[in-house]
Amino acid sequence: MTDHPLDAIFDRFITSPSIFKNHEVLRPSHIPDKLPHRDYEIQFLGKALGSALRNNRPSNMFLYGKTGTGKTIVSKYVTKYLRQRAAEIGKNVILSILNCVEVDTDYRVLARLCEVVGESVPFTGLPTDEVFKRFKAKLDSKKQLLIVIFDELDKLHHKSGDNVLYQLTRINTDLKKAQVSLVCITNDLSFKETLDPRVRSSLSEEELVFRPYNAAQLEDILGERAVEGFNDGVLGDGVVSLCAALAAQEWGDARRALDLLRVAAELAERSSEERVSEVHVRKATKQIERNTVQEALVSLPVQTKIVLWSVYVLEKSELKVITTGDLYKVYQELCKSTALEPITPRRANSLLNELSMLGIVNTKVVSMGRYGRTTKVSLSVSPREVRNILVEDFHIKKVSDFTADHLLEKN
Template identity: 50%
Template sequence: MDKQEEILEEIFTQFLKGSRIFKNREVLRHDYVPENLPHRKEEILRLGEITAPALRGSPCSNVLIYGKTGTGKTAVVKFVLNKLAQKAKEINSSLKVCFVNCRLAGTEYRVLATLCSSIDIKVPFTGLAVGEIFDRFRKNLESQGIIFIVALDEIDALVKIRGDTLLYELTRINESLKDSKVSIIGISNDLKFKEFLDPRVLSTLSEEEIVFKPYNADELQDILMERAKIAFYEGVLTEGALKLCAALAAAEHGDARRALDLLRVAGEIAERRGDKKITEFHVREAQERIEHDQVYESIKSLPTHSKIVLLSVYFLSKFDPNRSVTGDIYNLYSEICEQLGVSPLTQRRVSGLINELDVMGLLNSRVVSLGRYGRTKKISLGVPRKVINEVLSEDERFRSIMDYKPKYLSSLSKSSSNK
């Protein structure tokens, strides 16, 4: 047995000997749909009333569901549709349902392919025009004589990137159907989502609207308590740890997903250390770990030019934290583009990227007055420099430039010393 095998053997043995924390960690995952959804009775009843006519062969109203991340939208829709499908099977109703996450699907093609698959239409993974798939979908749907309820989760992600053409076609499909009908449930995290829609699409899609309000700390405690009973062995989770998870998530717009993530990661930390209980200490460490991972992934997934803008502010902040104004950033950005062999964008476009990074929390910008010289925007990093260094150093394109000494900064240093 070599050293690596010995290390793994020790890890596995230690884990099996260690304290038992989790009974079922899967119930703390985002995709788990519990049998009971605390504090969402009103929303469940409302959606149930809207969709019930489908059991008698009538198309139900289209619904738009809004609410911030972690407010229970997806869980409620899945819960209601699961119960609806069960009831339809009991009474031999010609009702079918389909749930699609548009962000994960990514393209109109994949959304349509998922809809086709749910009613037993085989479509190749790629290769067909979207229009051709839609025609197949419509013809096969009509031949089946069914009521088809389609739930499109994170619908805003599809519309913002691909436009609302598919939504327009889906909201108009019933005009060309006689024996089948389609109803749509759209789910969005963006309360301004409607602004991206063509008025014709909006009028048809938003026949009914349900808004999910954020959970408060007490409601989050109830949710965590329900899940904890199934997730952990008795006596493992301390009351202080549970309350802290709820309080931290309540501070972030009442996000139940964040609360569940905190609880799961805190449990994993306790488990790896062989601790017998999950305490507030584990929750605090879980918070740090989650925040680091979120920032890491946010930076890692940025387009090249956004990374260069962030790197420009990174270099400027090392030189002089008070020096990061838009003009300096653009000059440094242009120099880095040249070093990387990338064609620079216009200053106006770079200003737009700075605004996007500000919205993401990776940069902080504030307008400051220069008296009679007008106003300017001061930019600072919104995340630790070490995280930016960590992520970009792992990017093959940026690795070689992390220790670069920008000429522009040298010129700034000389001009400052000459004053």
């Protein structure tokens, strides 16, 4: 039998020991048995929601904290066990966690709530009021308690306003048999102020703040997951502490710490090494950064992509300093060539500011001596990366070879 070109690669997978014992354990969706350094939060939520086991409606609650501080995992952890205990004693407690990144309209919220109480409604089509009426009727057809957890509530609110929240905070006064409690989660610390004051006060009967983890706490969290997730002895000295320290640098984001550890181990495995070292962790930081930039670039709206492509084109030109004036000239030409309607300079500037907030471009106001002040623009990410991703776009493809030198006065 002749050798297959993939033999060497596949053989390595078969014969060399894997770094991972259980890859799933290192993914964000996994709910571990222990959540180090969240005892207080678990107890707090447990006490608040536990009153459901005694037929008392738990207070509505607000949970805040920066990203990666364990809000989602603690909620899942507590509800999972509460569901189990309620079932054991035959209590009608329904716990539903809505991820508001997906469930981001009033209709979707109500359709999901209908689904959890066993009322079927079409995916779209009915008036929202009608869906609400059906949900309320079905919910109140028996004695039961519904606890709705709105995870990342700011996303729903940003897209669809307070309407459904307002209705749900008032619903208990109309219900005869059933009751509803609401738990709201957000990592946007100023979000609460944007809510209608009536909604705000009924949602925050109780509040819990999740503090960022410090490096030592992150190390414990990673340590627990590592025991379940990796084979013995595959993590080199200092790997876990380096991941923890790097994630604690901005604030204690456990997601970042876990991602670093998982990606470092994947890189080690891909290069057929038997141990994960600090070098892999350093490489993982770069890869994670690259992935975030890629995601941000792919999801830009088309006008923002054209503005960004103008910056790209000018970076490739002979210009030493890119100003917003030149940028707009190029932008207009690009619109002509792609048959898009140009937006105003003012609007283009605000898209440029959005790109700057995403960390994709850098803008700086500079003095031009007697010519006054202008904004200097540059790319903050690699031009190659911008090109690779943007040329996938249908409009950008048409101007992929566009050059700007003919438009510019040299500076």
